Amino acid sequence: MTSPPAGRRHIQDHDAAESSVPHWGYPSRVVPCVNDPGSCAYLDAVYWMHDVSMLYTFIMWAVIGGLLFIILAFRVANPRNSRRPRSKAELESQNVTKGSSFSRAWGAISAWTRRYLLPESLVYFFGHVTRLQIVILCAMLVYLLIFTLVGTVYKSWVTPIEDSPKFNTRTPLGAVGNRVGAFAYALTPLTVALSTRENILSLITGVPYQHFNFLHRWTGRIIFIQSAFHTIAWTIVQAKLYQPQPQVYNEFIVQVYIVMGIIAQILITFLYIFSIKRVIRWTGHEFFRKTHYVAGILYLGFCWGHWTKLACWMIASIGIVFLDRGCRLLRTLAIHLKLKDESKGIGFKAAESKITSFDDGDGGIVVRLEFAHQRPPWRAGQHFFLCFPELTVWQSHPFTPFPSQLQSDARHTYIIRCLKGETSRLPLLPQNASGFANTPVILTGPYGTPILDNTTPNILAIAGGTGISFALPLAAAAAATPTTATDDAPVRRVELIWVIRRARNIEWIQDELNVLLHSHQKNVTVRIFISREPHTLTFNTFDDSKQSPSPSSSSPPISASPIGDEKVARPLSYVMPQHPNLHVSWLEDHHPDMGEIVQEFVGSGSSSVAGGRVQVLGSGPAGMGRDLRAAVAAANDGGKVWRGEEGFDVDLYWDNRYM
Structure with a gap:
């Protein structure tokens, strides 16, 4: 049997409709309702709950936007927000000298906040994150729970079926499932934004992008739970509460938007399972990264196909993904595109690095990677993503550089512990006559917000x-x-x-x-x-003497x-x-x-x-x-x-x- 036309619901009699009332994110409501009184009352409740659900998603983003605005306002008001050295006259003019009440109050509140929210808690469950991050997660969970339960019509209707002795049982289960699904859609742009390197949230809050990984993982898990509830709820409705069976369920399960929803549920289940730390250890981090990215993009596409009336959330998510990847590409090109000469034009040139390997004394290898590169400028504490094209062009890893000899940021030096994966192959690169290995390096960066507070002595x-x-x-x-x-x-x-x-x-x-x-x-x-x-x-010295002074003697x-x-x-x-x-x-x-x-x-x-x-x-x-x-x-x-x-x-x- 073919599925009904897009935008129509089988419970409504579209042929007898005089007009329809549009509802954002849902099929239009047919008026007047010519069904039995129970079905009409059920439709009244369903459409009211849907409108409330849409309002709740907008409120959720209004809260998120408001919190970001407050954080930005506090950053501007912070008497220590400047990272440059300030003169005494500037400090006095802004009333942030040591004795000012505003500065002391700010410092006291900051100290109290750190004292209670900086330590880690429930490490065995949440991992190594601060209490502040756990508090933010709990606040999000409480918000979603409250707004899932509030604004629901807790009532059921038993309605007759034409030409059948059976009855339909209509409950708010489907409407609640839709609300949970709407929240899952609305949260998707947030969880995508939390995972990006080119992170607008970092620009607003000043928090480096990598510190959002915890919330990214947990919002993803929340979406998985919400989508699972949405799927189970509608399976119960279509396979049990609606009659006659199995006719209703068979007609339901073959519709295109349902098939796309099932594929989306399979994809997000895959994303959840293969993002568990133990599973990542089994499969390898590189497998996780590649499959997570591909499955994530496919998930967004199938969610778009599942319910096109809420495609705005998926479009925003896909836009964030491509904006992030585009900015990464532009960063890399800005670093490595150079003018060769007048005849050859512009070309892509990787940095040539020198590798020195060290035995760490515990069976491991640490390499020192050094190369010269004039751009881009970077600050102490920022990091770059390095790709080693001789090993693979499909992977890049974050490493923090320091200027060689601490003299010029045009000289990059990296200390890399070679564990599993592609970095383990760095010490295996062939050495030249001088005893060093050389390999080209492609950089992307720098990443990270300014770290050093120049007002702190x-x-x-x-x-x-x-x-x-x-x-x-x-x-x-x-x-x-x-x-x-x-x-x-x-x-x-x-x-x-x-x-x-x-x-x-x-x-x-x-x-x-x-x-x-x-x-x-x-x-x-x-x-x-x-x-x-x-x-x-005892130690060897630079002249490789067999007997060198003890630590207490002069060396x-x-x-x-x-x-x-x-x-x-x-x-x-x-x-x-x-x-x-x-x-x-x-x-x-x-x-x-x-x-x-x-x-x-x-x-x-x-x-x-x-x-x-x-x-x-x-x-x-x-x-x-x-x-x-x-x-x-x-x-x-x-x-x-x-x-x-x-x-x-x-x-x-x-x-x-x-x-």
Whole structure:
């Protein structure tokens, strides 16, 4: 049997209709109703609930837009919103000096908020995310639950069937299923926007795009649950409540829009199952990325075909996807399109990189990737996506660069731990006569919002393993930048904490560490914690002598070698640095206590030259992030900040793309 014409509902008698009343997102209502009284009452309820459902979706987006506007307004009103150094006159003119009530109130509220919402909770269920993100998710769930149940006609009607002794049971189940489905459609642009790199939400909120991944995953799961409920509800209605069976269900299931809905449900089920962390570990991250993207696009298309009257949500979602991909392509072209010469015109030129491999001492390989590239400019803490076309053109990975020798951002240096996937093939590339491997690199970026707060006088940068590529350039940038533009500006206090497993890991950044220590001796302290070696371990030095001094004796300073130096790589040659501002702790079999590190830094702030607020910047394993969030939360004290003790206003930026 053929399906009814588009826009018609089988319960209404279109042939006897005198007119129709349009309803946005739904077939028009036929008037007058010539069905039995029960069916007419049911139609009244269905169309009223549908109109309310459409109103609720608009209200939901009005709330989202309002919250974004409030966040933007708070960012503008923030007395510390400027990332550039400010003169004393500017501070006084804006009434944000240390003693101003507005500045103290702002700091106190910020400190209280961090104290209670910064730590992680229910890690076994939600993963390593802050309480703030969990609160936002719970608020979204409560909103959706309330507006799913409110505005529903809780009544059923038993209506006769012409030329049949059976009866139809009409309930609000189908209408509630439609409301849940409408919410799923309306949430789709949001979950797509939360997943993009070229993220408009980041521009409004100042939150880097990668921090939206948690909400992206959970809004996707909410949509999966909503679509499943929508499918089950209409299956019950068409296969059980409507009679006679199986005739009604057989006519229902073969309609084109139903077939498209079934395919869409299969696709979103696939998206959900293959985004579970355990399944990703089984199938591999690259399989997840490629299938997630393809299945996601197909899902949007089939949702559009399933219910064209609400296609606006799918059109918006597809537009966001293609806008994101287009901006990525334009970024890449802007970096790599160069003028060859007058005869050859413009061509695409990848950056030529040099790779040095290091044994991390635990059976793993870490590579140092270096190349020169004049554009685009980037700030410390931002990251690029790197593609290695010699390995594959279908993958790119996010890595944080630091300027080689900490001197010029035209010189990119990356510290990459080679795990599974394409990065594991980097150490296998053939080496040249100088002992280095070379490979072309395609960049996309830079990504990330400005991280370093130039109005904060105390900077604590913490890194675990290869997270040093994030923390080191921020520490160097902080040491080189005063807190204000005045001549009598206090010296900034900067401390770099680096937790590594083996002493040999120092070789990854030995040149840059040397530059940092000797260029900013007055205000920079570096503390290195070695977690898996005893203090009695001896070392090879740069001259590869068989017997080298013990850690307590004098050893050669770190030697800096430029990128262009073609010396033979020294995979087993490293030294224990010696400098008054460098302190090395040998822990042997445990990690340092993040709480003690933060409390020691905050506690010493009152006697330091700088004084004032504290910004903590960190990158490393997830466990380190959990401990650091708890430590920073405990260090915040809104009451003391209100009384003028700014040292207890401690901010944290945690880089969650640990590579």
